[in-house]
Amino acid sequence: MSPTPLTVGAIVMLAKDDLQAVIDALRQRGYRTIGPQVADAAIIYDDIHDVHQLPIGMLDLQDGGKYRLQPSATAGWFDYVVGPHSLKNYLFPPRETLLSIDIVDGQWQMSPPAPAAEPIAVMGVRACDLAALEVQDRVFLHGPYVDPAYQARRANLFTVAINCRRAAATCFCHSMQTGPAVRSGFDLALTELDEAFVVQIGSDRGAELLADVPCTACSPDEAAEAQRVSEQLAQDMAQRGTASRETAAGEPRERSLDTRDIRDLLLGNLEHPHWDRVAERCLSCANCTLVCPTCFCSSVSEISDLSGEHVQRERTWASCFTAEHSSMNSGVVRKSTSSRYRQWLTHKLASWIDQFDVSGCVGCGRCITWCPVGIDITEEVAAIRQEDAR
């Protein structure tokens, strides 16, 4: 066992193969363990029991509308970045039952789902996704109403974060000030070195868990080396600057987003010609909203059996790119693709600040990668800024 006191803020070393002991300790405590792994040519989150399910030695190459996996002899255990899934898939699942109602002797009887949630532990959570978790907390926990299902899952979430060593071309967490270093909101945070992980303890639960994991003391040199990992990446990303940096032919442009005055810039340009230019490319397919780790729109629908005596109220993810989203009996508010893209972008980067006192964008770049036509949030904002009509 560790010679270092296992307390919040402490840093210890973990041999790479002993990450398995973390999974085992979580499972012993009743957690369902989730981690990154390859499925259908992408890195997604799924149940993980064995560290060898991790995409060790894999890199992801991401660009507007492009995602490719590529094995690399020099890649470590976590050198890919974010895939299409995020914590949202578990805390705010794509489909869930809010309420069941049965008619018994002519009377309606309600049964809400059990408030207790299965404890979930997610491994390999990036700084941007921890930031997204805090954004969704503001929606579901910190408003005038609390969503009980989200609250129950959130209370039982254990996060094993990872400090990114590499950024994809689509990453711009540095612009949104959410990364690349993991700062808070985790139970354990890993930094990968060549031979081991440096583990920072972020919570009492994290400390308690490590009591069952064979970790060792971390030397000042190792701690400094771990710190340099995030600092080096932050420095590299900062050099991207605010303008597009020249890239070699065929290399993807490395993103950044100029957030100066962004709320007033966007809400002051609601009739900007660029909305129509984006709409010429946008398929209104909703992919960006589905992969976005903060997008929270949903619809509740009524699922009834044929007798009509057993009804479930089911919440599913919704998207502002559909007509249904703004549909009233008097008609659809946002009829055009242009108005829907404008809604999404101005909500994400501008009105979100009014609503939740934080940007709705964490700079993960998923909306850029998973857009079938490669529409790029950073480029669209830059285009509006270039012809600011205010």
Next chain:
Amino acid sequence: MMTETQSHATNPWLPRFYRIAKITHEATAISTYELVWDDATASPACAFLPGQFNMLYLPGFGEAAISISSDSECTDSLSHTVRVVGNVTRALARLDVGDQVGLRGPFGSAWPIDACHGCDLVIACGGVGLAPLRPVIYHVLRHREHFGRVHLLYGARTPNDLLYTNEYDAWRSAGVEVNVTVDLGDEDWGGRIGVVPMLMDRLRLDAAQTRLFTCGPEVMMRFVVFEALARQVRPEHVFMSMERNMNCALGFCGHCQLGPAFVCKDGPVFTYPQLAPYLRVEDF
């Protein structure tokens, strides 16, 4: 009958079940449903502020956001004036007295009645837009001495679409100036023909004293507000009740957004300056 449980306090998704005490046919495809909560063991569940709305729920059909149209000082029942326009309202129209209706609420912001004491009121509404303003009229009737001149400007498509017609005489005799117009008259119609904003022409307003409450089709409200502002009514004294797609009423579902606002929790009643930057933006 669903009894009050601890889960109602912690789960805003749970409806309470009410019973229909009375159904009043109001106009073409419009009825008012008076709902009572017959669980005497719990605290009154009929308290609301004029302008607020409830989510009415019929299992198997879903929920609809409906404004409360009864007297807010009469808390034994809640009335909802409902036009048949969709799935839920069509199912509601098939129900009888004694049937159950699920209800979540009340939700949303209210007309700032108390802040308008001592002022003149112009209440301008169209169609079922009178429903969320009837509680304001009831308040005025109860506290007439708190208000100066009170004008109701009300319009509907045809005489058969006008709401609460049997109450106008009582409102008039209590000191509310009721001005009614229709888009299209019939052979029995002896009143005005034309749109609601036009009724503003008849008023001699003391602009500084006037507070405008408006609810109805957005285009009607835009012209009513235009007429009021042209008569020097101050923008911050203009209040509008907005309609958007309200799916959850809790600020979770995102459908009712109007710029920075969630209409369900920041509205439905807004001041004109809150909405002004967005009202004229097409498809926003």
